[in-house]
Amino acid sequence: xxxxEALAALAACAWLAGCAGPAREAGALGGDPxxxxxxxxxxGCAGCHEIPGIGAARGEVGPPLDGxxxxxxxxxxxxxxxxxxxxxxxxxxxxxxxxxxxxxxxGEQDSRDIAAYLHTLR
Amino acid sequence: xxxLSSRLQVPGLGFLAGAVxxxxxxxxxxxxxxxxxxxERGRRxxxxxxxxxxxxxxxxxxxxxxxxxxxxxLARRSAIAGLLDNTPENLTSFIRLPQSVVKGGxxxxxxxxxxxxxDAAAYLLSRS
Amino acid sequence: xxxxxxxxxxxxxxxxxxxxxxxxAGVVTVIAxxxxxxxxxxxxxxxxxxxxxxxxxALRTTMVNSVKxxxxxxxxxxxxxxxxxxxxxxIYDRECAPCHGxxxxxxxxxxxxxxxxxxxxxxxxxxxxxxxxxxxVRHGVKMTAMPAWxxxxxxxxxxxxxxxxxxxxxxxxxxxxxxxxxxxxPPAAEAPPPSSC
Numbered sequence: 001x002x003x004x005e006a007l008a009a010l011a012a013c014a015w016l017a018g019c020a021g022p023a024r025e026a027g028a029l030g031g032d033p034x035x036x037x038x039x040x041x042x043x044g045c046a047g048c049h050e051i052p053g054i055g056a057a058r059g060e061v062g063p064p065l066d067g068x069x070x071x072x073x074x075x076x077x078x079x080x081x082x083x084x085x086x087x088x089x090x091x092x093x094x095x096x097x098x099x100x101x102x103x104x105x106x107g108e109q110d111s112r113d114i115a116a117y118l119h120t121l122r
Numbered sequence: 123x124x125x126l127s128s129r130l131q132v133p134g135l136g137f138l139a140g141a142v143x144x145x146x147x148x149x150x151x152x153x154x155x156x157x158x159x160x161x162e163r164g165r166r167x168x169x170x171x172x173x174x175x176x177x178x179x180x181x182x183x184x185x186x187x188x189x190x191x192x193x194x195x196l197a198r199r200s201a202i203a204g205l206l207d208n209t210p211e212n213l214t215s216f217i218r219l220p221q222s223v224v225k226g227g228x229x230x231x232x233x234x235x236x237x238x239x240x241d242a243a244a245y246l247l248s249r250s
Numbered sequence: 251x252x253x254x255x256x257x258x259x260x261x262x263x264x265x266x267x268x269x270x271x272x273x274x275a276g277v278v279t280v281i282a283x284x285x286x287x288x289x290x291x292x293x294x295x296x297x298x299x300x301x302x303x304x305x306x307x308a309l310r311t312t313m314v315n316s317v318k319x320x321x322x323x324x325x326x327x328x329x330x331x332x333x334x335x336x337x338x339x340x341i342y343d344r345e346c347a348p349c350h351g352x353x354x355x356x357x358x359x360x361x362x363x364x365x366x367x368x369x370x371x372x373x374x375x376x377x378x379x380x381x382x383x384x385x386x387v388r389h390g391v392k393m394t395a396m397p398a399w400x401x402x403x404x405x406x407x408x409x410x411x412x413x414x415x416x417x418x419x420x421x422x423x424x425x426x427x428x429x430x431x432x433x434x435x436p437p438a439a440e441a442p443p444p445s446s447c
Contacts, residue, residue, distance in 0.1 A: 048200075060195070060198045060199050060200060061199065061200040061201055062199070062200075062201060062204060063191030063192065063199065064191070064192060064194075064195070066192070067178075067188060067192065070188045070373075070376065071188050071189075071190075071191070072188055072189045072228075072372055072373045072376070072419045073189055073190065073228045073372075075203070075204055075224075075227075076190055076203060076220075076224050076227040076228050076229050077224060077226070077227050077228070077422075078422065079419065079420050079421075079422060081420070092204075096204055096205065096224075098205060099201075099203075099204040099205050100200070100201040100204045100205065101204055166299075166300055167362075169300055169367065170300075170362040170363070170367055171362050171367070172351075172357070172362075172367045172368065172369050172370055174369075175367075175369030175370040175371075175372075176370050176372065176373070183303060183306050183307060183310070184306075184310055186377075187369075187370070187372075187373060188373045188376060189370070189372045189373050221354070226354065226423050226424055227354060227423060228353045228354055228372065228422075228423050229354070230351060230352075230354050230355055230356035231356055232356045232357070232359075232362075233356060233359040
């Protein structure tokens with residue numbers, strides 16, 4: 001029973017995520033990539049990550065974020081959907097407890113915008 | 123300084139050039155040779171174990187996977203998988219048993235021996 | 251004047267003859283070189299050592315272009331049919347995972363002795379269209395260990411495997427493990443269908 005529902009949900013988002021990558025769904029969540037780029041600077045993501053399109057972002061604590069629009073998994077744990085990436089950006093400790101990436105005090109919309117920007121990176 | 127007589131200048135320069143060549147091409151130390159061999163074995167292993175089907179890896183033909191992060195500049199990163207300090211020992215452990223670091227993660231325990239994991243780590247750390 | 255014309259004509263004919271001889275010598279040399287490589291064992295076929303880069307590149311690029319030239323579009327339901335994906339999983343987990351692994355699922359160790367190495371397929375549906383994936387699964391790839399699965403699987407079954415591959419990027423390791431647990435009992439042995447190749 002649960003398996004069938006799980007498979008149905010999987011199939012529904014897999015068609016989008018598997019074929020077209022996460023970018024197509026980004027609009028559905030209402031993330032603004034332009035605003036996201038500005039927020040990346042504000043929240044200091046550059047301190048740990050190298051991020052294309054963000055001039056000062058040359059951090060080397062975490063992995064480079066080029067190609068995040070095509071990356072299949074986030075932190076090797078969860079599929080890279082707009083919802084998952086938003087959640088990761090805001091509450092990384094919930095996804096990877098004890099990891100180097102902290103929870104960041106930001107509203108949900110901010111995390112959606114940042115995720116939307118990252119999903120433009122190919 | 124007295125100028126070398128013109129008859130001695132050419133052989134003198136030749137001697138100097140020869141000495142420089144010998145010094146710069148001196149056989150590498152044992153440790154260096156072992157390190158180089160490890161990096162070369164690591165490059166082969168990275169190909170054999172299909173790491174490139176999940177990661178972009180410099181120097182490995184066809185390594186353009188997008189499942190995990192790109193592995194270029196690994197030596198400069200502070201953390202491995204966001205969880206471990208980036209040391210050769212930790213990278214070796216992670217490559218050998220990633221599930222022990224990220225349980226339930228997408229990177230499987232692929233059955234490399236300790237030595238193989240160390241060689242693979244050496245290769246990855248050698249590529250900036 | 252008649253002499254001059256003749257000399258020019260002879261000169262042209264001689265140049266043509268020289269060119270043809272050169273060309274023929276070139277062709278013969280290439281054939282001889284090829285035969286020498288084939289006959290003398292000069293080429294190292296061991297799979298314990300990798301290809302030299304240019305050979306590896308040539309083989310890989312040839313494969314990609316060959317598949318793209320032959321594959322036909324494969325329409326899949328959108329969104330995917332869960333029953334089809336699940337049927338594909340059953341086949342994939344038993345027949346494909348040993349060589350191609352899965353999310354959190356390793357390949358068998360001996361597979362690392364294959365050249366070319368079978369890739370993990372987690373992002374395969376991002377780099378190949380469904381039609382191309384179906385073509386590869388159905389026809390296999392010469393000079394690799396990838397079989398032509400049409401030898402023992404119907405088109406419908408191979409389409410379900412393709413649907414599973416399209417779903418795979420969204421499948422967490424946990425979900426894969428749950429699917430495995432749910433399918434633990436192997437189905438009753440069935441006579442394989444006739445080849446659909």
